[in-house]
Amino acid sequence: xxxxxxxxxxxxxxxxxxxxxxxxxxxxxxxxxxxxxxxxxxxxxxxxxxxxxxxxxxxxxxxxxxxxxxxxxxxxxxxxxxxxxxxxxxxxxxxxxxxxxxxxxxxxxxxxxxxxxxxxxxxxxxxxxxxxxxxxxxxxxxxxxxxxxxxxxxxxxxxxxxxx
Amino acid sequence: xxxxxxxxxxxxxxxxxxxxxxxxxxxxxxxxxxxxxxxxxxxxxxxxxxxxxxxxxxxxxxxxxxxxxxxxxxxxxxxxxxxxxxxxxxxxxxxxxxxxxxxxxxxxxxxxxxxxxxxxxxxxxxxxxxxxxxxxxxxxxxxxxxxxxxxxxxxxxxxxxxxxxxxxxxxxxxxxxxxxxxxxxxxxxxxxxxxxxxxxxxxxxxxxxxxxxxxxxxxxxxxxxxxxxxxxxxxxxxxxxxxxxxxxxxxxxxxxxxxxxxxxxxxxxxxxxxxxxxxxxxxxxxxxxxxxxxxxxxxxxxxxxxxxxxxxxxxxxxxxxxxxxxxxxxxxxxxxxxxxxxxxxxxxxxxxxxxxxxxxxxxxxxxxxxxxxxxxxxxxxxxxxxxxxxxxxxxxxxxxxxxxxxxxxxxxxxxxxxxxxxxxxxxxxxxxxxxxxxxxxxxxxxxxxxxxxxxxxxxxxxxxxxxxxxxxxxxxxxxxxxxxxxxxxxxxxxxxxxxxxxxxxxxxxxxxxxxxxxxxxxxxxxxxxxxxxxxxxxxxxxxxxxxxxxxxxxxxxxxxxxxxxxxxxxxxxxxxxxxxxxxxxxxxxxxxxxxxxxxxxxxxxxxxxxxxxxxxxxxxxxxxxxxxxxxxxxxxxxxxxxxxxxxxxxxxxxxxxxxxxxxxxxxxxxxxxxxxxxxxxxxxxxxxxxxxxxxxxxxxxxxxxxxxxxxxxxxxxxxxxxxxxxxxxxxxxxxxxxxxxxxxxxxxxxxxxxxxxxxxxxxxxxxxxxxxxxxxxxxxxxxxxxxxxxxxxxxxxxx
Ligand code: FES
Ligand code: FES
Numbered sequence: 001x002x003x004x005x006x007x008x009x010x011x012x013x014x015x016x017x018x019x020x021x022x023x024x025x026x027x028x029x030x031x032x033x034x035x036x037x038x039x040x041x042x043x044x045x046x047x048x049x050x051x052x053x054x055x056x057x058x059x060x061x062x063x064x065x066x067x068x069x070x071x072x073x074x075x076x077x078x079x080x081x082x083x084x085x086x087x088x089x090x091x092x093x094x095x096x097x098x099x100x101x102x103x104x105x106x107x108x109x110x111x112x113x114x115x116x117x118x119x120x121x122x123x124x125x126x127x128x129x130x131x132x133x134x135x136x137x138x139x140x141x142x143x144x145x146x147x148x149x150x151x152x153x154x155x156x157x158x159x160x161x162x163x164x
Numbered sequence: 165x166x167x168x169x170x171x172x173x174x175x176x177x178x179x180x181x182x183x184x185x186x187x188x189x190x191x192x193x194x195x196x197x198x199x200x201x202x203x204x205x206x207x208x209x210x211x212x213x214x215x216x217x218x219x220x221x222x223x224x225x226x227x228x229x230x231x232x233x234x235x236x237x238x239x240x241x242x243x244x245x246x247x248x249x250x251x252x253x254x255x256x257x258x259x260x261x262x263x264x265x266x267x268x269x270x271x272x273x274x275x276x277x278x279x280x281x282x283x284x285x286x287x288x289x290x291x292x293x294x295x296x297x298x299x300x301x302x303x304x305x306x307x308x309x310x311x312x313x314x315x316x317x318x319x320x321x322x323x324x325x326x327x328x329x330x331x332x333x334x335x336x337x338x339x340x341x342x343x344x345x346x347x348x349x350x351x352x353x354x355x356x357x358x359x360x361x362x363x364x365x366x367x368x369x370x371x372x373x374x375x376x377x378x379x380x381x382x383x384x385x386x387x388x389x390x391x392x393x394x395x396x397x398x399x400x401x402x403x404x405x406x407x408x409x410x411x412x413x414x415x416x417x418x419x420x421x422x423x424x425x426x427x428x429x430x431x432x433x434x435x436x437x438x439x440x441x442x443x444x445x446x447x448x449x450x451x452x453x454x455x456x457x458x459x460x461x462x463x464x465x466x467x468x469x470x471x472x473x474x475x476x477x478x479x480x481x482x483x484x485x486x487x488x489x490x491x492x493x494x495x496x497x498x499x500x501x502x503x504x505x506x507x508x509x510x511x512x513x514x515x516x517x518x519x520x521x522x523x524x525x526x527x528x529x530x531x532x533x534x535x536x537x538x539x540x541x542x543x544x545x546x547x548x549x550x551x552x553x554x555x556x557x558x559x560x561x562x563x564x565x566x567x568x569x570x571x572x573x574x575x576x577x578x579x580x581x582x583x584x585x586x587x588x589x590x591x592x593x594x595x596x597x598x599x600x601x602x603x604x605x606x607x608x609x610x611x612x613x614x615x616x617x618x619x620x621x622x623x624x625x626x627x628x629x630x631x632x633x634x635x636x637x638x639x640x641x642x643x644x645x646x647x648x649x650x651x652x653x654x655x656x657x658x659x660x661x662x663x664x665x666x667x668x669x670x671x672x673x674x675x676x677x678x679x680x681x682x683x684x685x686x687x688x689x690x691x692x693x694x695x696x697x698x699x700x701x702x703x704x705x706x707x708x709x710x711x712x713x714x715x716x717x718x719x720x721x722x723x724x725x726x727x728x729x730x731x732x733x734x735x736x737x738x739x740x741x742x743x744x745x746x747x748x749x750x751x752x753x754x755x756x757x758x759x760x761x762x763x764x765x766x767x768x769x770x771x772x773x774x775x776x777x778x779x780x781x782x783x784x785x786x787x788x789x790x791x792x793x794x795x796x797x798x799x800x801x802x803x804x805x806x807x808x809x810x811x812x813x814x815x816x817x818x819x820x821x822x823x824x825x826x827x828x829x830x831x832x833x834x835x836x837x838x839x840x841x842x843x844x845x846x847x848x849x850x851x852x853x854x855x856x857x858x859x860x861x862x863x864x865x866x867x868x869x870x871x872x873x874x875x876x877x878x879x880x881x882x883x884x885x886x887x888x889x890x891x892x893x894x895x896x897x898x899x900x901x902x903x904x905x906x907x908x909x910x911x912x913x914x915x916x917x918x919x920x921x922x923x924x925x926x927x928x929x930x931x932x933x934x935x936x937x938x939x940x941x942x943x944x945x946x947x948x949x950x951x952x953x954x955x956x957x958x959x960x961x962x963x
């Protein structure tokens with residue numbers, strides 16, 4: 001099959017039971033997306049599938065043909081780190097870093113969702129005034145961080161949101 | 165920045181390096197001790213380039229899996245591997261008979277088989293190994309191994325395992341005899357007692373005006389590091405092996421692996437792969453010996469990665485504890501005596517149970533001055549999952565009990581709980597229950613007073629309540645009705661580094677050379693970076709001590725001497741101290757070389773900003789000029805001042821090298837009708853002696869606080885009849901960003917004169933005081949005794 005990852009089309013031969021996460025990590029050597037649980041519980045594997053946040057461990061790779069997959073490896077541009085990456089570095093948004101690729105991809109997707117006016121599960125029809133701390137917490141609650149770097153993550157995302 | 169060739173030659177010829185093996189960490193950050201420069205692994209971690217142990221790869225590698233016992237206690241009658249071995253794609257199936265050396269390992273006591281031989285003592289104990297060319301084939305083949313078990317009744321109560329009467333919570337007399345005693349039902353040949361620590365100080369029968377009693381229990385907590393156990397073992401073709409693994413102490417792993425494989429240390433070389441969190445759970449071996457056995461047997465690299473469910477069985481947990489306390493005080497609130505019994509359920513193997521008992525016992529009444537103390541702390545073998553190190557080991561459990569007792573006593577006396585604590589607070593010069601005089605600042609009272617002075621968060625505004633700020637959140641379970649707010653305080657202290665006479669040390673090698681006209685330093689230790697930021701600290705110390713900006717962190721491996729364990733809050737103190745010593749030796753040699761080039765007196769010269777300068781700041785020459793073509797390298801060990809074993813009968817002795825002090829205030833909203841909670845704020849004040857890196861210190865406090873809070877309100881491995889009922893992140897809950905409140909933090913710096921830079925270990929204390937503060941806040945909100953953590957909704961609603 002063909003898989004489009006970070007704007008590049010890749011040819012793959014896969015068992016049809018292979019998850020998108022295993023296809024990325026074990027077949028394409030893209031180890032940035034992490035496996036914390038393989039059951040959709042931790043968010044370490046978060047990628048963007050056609051721009052939407054997705055747990056790559058819960059998706060079969062064969063269902064991704066013809067769709068665009070964005071992973072952490074594709075985020076930094078030629079000019080350096082993506083603003084979310086930069087903010088994570090500046091605000092100590094991690095310690096061990098294992099959750100970080102998932103947190104960052106989730107955050108990038110989240111900011112985009114907010115930009116487009118998507119309500120969070122919480123806010124329903126009502127578009128909140130801005131990305132306040134409670135709103136960021138709600139929208140980022142699917143990504144576990146056992147090192148407890150949440151305060152730094154929140155500071156990083158508040159910073160990015162205030163700049164955009 | 166380009167890097168020069170490395171002068172250090174490895175101890176032995178290396179095998180081919182796997183993809184994902186760690187590289188040298190270098191960055192353009194600047195900043196020495198007392199600043200917060202960016203981490204050298206930071207950019208790698210945010211771009212996904214940083215490789216963890218589960219990311220290691222070699223093209224011809226095999227995948228190893230472990231077959232584990234489904235029973236907590238059983239005899240193995242026979243193991244039939246024929247069907248598994250015949251599976252296409254399977255290369256090896258190994259059992260206890262294949263362990264090349266001694267089939268035993270263990271951190272403090274060698275009591276655990278590498279692969280179960282005769283008896284399995286806990287659910288999840290490793291029985292057999294499979295290597296195949298695909299992980300799924302290996303897993304399917306493992307299922308075909310037929311193990312014939314004779315299943316026994318497991319022993320699952322720590323007191324029963326010792327033949328002690330179990331407590332009856334309703335009446336203060338012994339409950340029914342369960343007919344188990346050490347001799348009748350020994351899990352190990354020498355019986356079920358791992359350690360009994362006794363402290364006898366003063367007269368425990370001293371009369372007191374007011375006495376409060378309580379029984380407390382703490383559930384089993386999991387480290388739940390996000391990166392599962394994993395590693396890659398690469399055979400060298402000459403009988404030796406290279407192991408790349410995520411761990412906390414390379415050299416203690418190496419020692420145990422050598423014993424099990426029957427090899428020498430030069431044949432077993434370890435490199436620290438990327439570590440996805442540890443928190444104590446990687447102090448014991450996991451896949452280490454298994455991977456090496458498969459690699460040596462097959463002659464191929466073997467990768468093993470546990471999945472999340474296996475991870476719950478693949479490492480030790482925090483000891484559950486049952487505790488009974490009795491506090492006596494005068495009417496004015498001065499403590500007269502404390503008596504307590506503490507039972508730590510160590511599970512099937514000892515791991516670090518002796519140290520847990522040591523901490524739990526010696527610091528078991530908290531940072532208070534008490535003239536009369538009786539403590540009996542027990543560590544016990546049962547058929548529950550093995551328990552060992554977890555952040556704050558031994559002290560986390562007892563803090564829940566002694567701080568609840570202090571609140572109980574305050575209520576009984578009609579005193580403010582902070583006033584009661586301050587009245588009895590330890591200070592410099594106080595004597596601990598184990599007879600040690602505290603010989604550095606102990607600002608217990610100040611921590612509490614500062615907390616009290618910190619502004620409280622605003623009360624919810626009745627008119628315009630945001631669902632997100634309420635217990636239950638957007639589940640919309642309340643709009644504020646039935647919600648009560650509680651405020652709770654707790655203070656603690658915890659020993660730093662290894663105690664009770666252990667010769668604890670770390671090693672550092674520091675090298676300097678001139679590269680393109682600039683001095684360049686490489687720092688090499690075996691001390692594990694697990695996320696806490698030790699690599700940044702190593703760079704900062706080198707920058708400060710040598711006046712050099714460019715510092716490269718060498719990969720951590722066993723080519724250099726032991727760095728000791730990344731545990732007990734010890735690495736900045738111990739390995740940081742070793743780096744400082746090595747830098748001082750390097751500095752001496754730089755000055756020796758400089759003397760060849762100048763007649764100026766250099767005795768008081770310092771190294772600053774790449775130059776050798778006089779005390780008045782005049783530049784004598786550049787460091788690069790002094791070094792010339794030389795490559796200077798020095799290796800030093802840093803041993804902390806000696807401690808003593810404590811007396812087996814009285815528990816008295818200079819047991820601990822240093823203490824770390826922290827206090828928390830928790831504000832919690834409780835929906836008293838549904839038992840749901842919202843931690844509104846978790847404030848902390850901690851004394852760190854000297855913050856070498858203030859951002860990293862704050863990060864440690866935040867992370868530790870969150871883990872302590874987790875144990876108070878949500879985290880528990882539920883074990884029933886010796887079996888884990890919730891080995892997944894669906895059923896074992898850890899705090900999310902939603903559960904984690906704002907954390908105002910004050911960091912105090914009262915230097916410890918015995919420590920490098922005056923610093924104190926940071927990582928554990930906040931894990932200890934946060935949970936008891938949260939529990940206290942919930943008690944205050946509900947008026948319930950709540951003597952067990954984690955506190956569950958049904959404990960609050962009584963349903
Ligand atoms: S690995 Fe996909 S959610 Fe945990
Ligand atoms: S940084 Fe370690 S899990 Fe988030």
